[in-house]
Amino acid sequence: MPAAPLSILHVVRQFLPNRGGLEDFVANLAREQARLGHRVRVLTLDRLFSAPEMRLPARETLEGIDIERIPFFGSHRYPVAPSVFRHLGDADLVHVHAIDFFFDAFALARPIHRRPMVATTHGGFFHTNAHSRLKKLWFDGPTRMSVRAYEAIVACSDSDARLFQAIAPGTITVIQNGVDLDKFAGAAAPEPRRALLTIGRFARNKRLDRLLATMQALNAEGPDWRLRIVGVPSDITAAALTAEIDRMGLSGAVTLHTGLDAPAVRALIGQSSLFVSASEYEGFGIALIEALSAGLVPVAHPNDAFAWLKERHPLITLADFADADAAAGAIRGAYDRLARGEVTRGEDLSDYRWSGVAARYIAVYKAALAEAGHGVAATAA
Template sequence: MRILHISKFSHPERGGIESFVRDLTTEQARQGHDVAVLCHQAHPWRATERSVSEGVVSVQARILCNVGFAPVSPLFPLHLRRLVREKRPEIIHLHLPNPAALYSGWFPADIPLVIHWHADADGLPGRLYRSLYPVYGLFEAKCLSLADSVIATSPAYAASSRSLAHLRDKCVVVPLGLDLARYPEDAQLSRTQEPTILSVGRFAYYKGYETLVEAARMVPAARFVIVGDGPLHGKISSMIRERGLADRVRLPGSLPDRELRVLLQLATLVCLPSVDRAEAFGLVQLEAMRYGVPLVSTAIPGSGVDWVNQDGVTGLVVPPGNAEALAHALQWVVDHEQTAEAMGKAGRLRLESHFTIERVTSALDNVYARVRGLSG
């Protein structure tokens, strides 16, 4: 099948969606599909680039600037039209949120459109986003009206999204997945006696790193590593210094995949302290499960985070924004090594039975076949 994915960004840019799109498209190509990806460059005025990696054609369109989180690329629709002519896709798979929604009028009406709903754009904080969303929302709604199927990543997100409320008949739940082959295990690595609590993600408002730093004060025997970068990195770094935690809480910034895999294997637990449903799924939880690492995450209303991490089974789940509850859960996992090990093993089994990229690709193949039948 010929498939054209349209994503906001793509690997090697960091992020859960970018990692998932890479794993999905690579697996689709591996299974014999003809796959292309159209996305944006992450930095202004970088020339449009075309590449082929692992059988997947990727076109990263030049952008003029970023407005908030949104890249602006006036030539994007021309690249879209060119790729459609060249690849003759049988499916267009659009990953939202994405400013490419502005060009929905360029999507050929005779090609089935599948929308992957990774998160709601409505409700983002800040004056800029509140002022821009009414315009973007018009194009987003147009895309949804054109879609033959809408993929939500968890039952909770599908049920709670206001944007999807009138589209229940179009919605199907397909979780994100992980390519296990990209996460090899190093048998020579072994965890140290000192507990290490790892968190990974973009330093953004919804990640809850302020809560994690406050919790770190109440778990004095553990070392904390928070991997990533983003707009709040400076604020979190200042909090750590002000609270006298610089000797125990480390911010190494963004790390290469290989170094991140090492940290995942050495971690006592992985914490996802997010506080807002902008954290729709939490792909890092799957990465932790890959290495049998127990989880501590939050019960965000309307999010799929606590659907992935099952409380008392694969880890612990606490209320968002509650530093004391988070610290108690972190300390409990540190103190109960045998139970934590059992949770890690349960997480690995849950990953292998629900969240492998092969299973996700198979589920999406079924969606593609259905919409092609409906449109044929």
């Protein structure tokens, strides 16, 4: 238990009730820090990008987390929320998640609010190649300037660390993402099934189009394979995805599942044997670690994050989903090994437990407070 609890303000553009990797990360970290005795709040936007017409309550407690929400204008790519500084309250430290308006605004206003700050990169804004030249200019300009205002920049993967070392050499700390290993533990179907599952936002970088093409290739020899797509709409709507499934003649083989809670997702995992992802970019790959904890056998596209995880977890098969036939072959191979009893499930995932991740973040906070001259307000639990 901390000797003197910190008052921590997490700032993130989207949060509960929205679901996704970023939202789950902040929720789990906030819960674990509260369990350790710290005072924790989450500040976020008052509308979900997936349902912009609905305004959420200004204050709410969800899953035991105190949430404050503020209005914004502009694009969901860079939502502007000028009232953010009215909500600092008694925060000893501000933890900004991702590289967006909040990251830049807190840096620019540092001389005024004078709060110690930590930021976690979460992949920056390079999830797709869209507007790549503009992104590079922004990264080398405003982002490079904003980084200097933070006591600590935490990368959640080695690939993120390499990216940010270019603008903040020697100052990046790597803390792997925490994962709730109990949520889906051992949930996979006990017997091998030709049933695939993918979890994530319906976003262009996830390349669900390539997953659908792979399903066509899998079922070319007979309609035995099933794919369940679990997630929330992002820059691809559920209606658009459903239309594409129908157009490709996959309505009997592919099902879409949106807005599910954890027990409902666990039930779908129980009907599946393999996890698949064609994602071109991941900040870390939480869904893949959750799949391993469930006992699913992953087949994933070799982006930087998944390639890094493959080095640590041999059960993962990497396949280029740009080649549907090759990806289908990799999936068949993984299934055949499972059916022959050649796959040993139960990887050691202890490094991802939230208790250890939260303790590492508290250590970063202590160093940030000391660097800012605020003293050390707490000891790591």
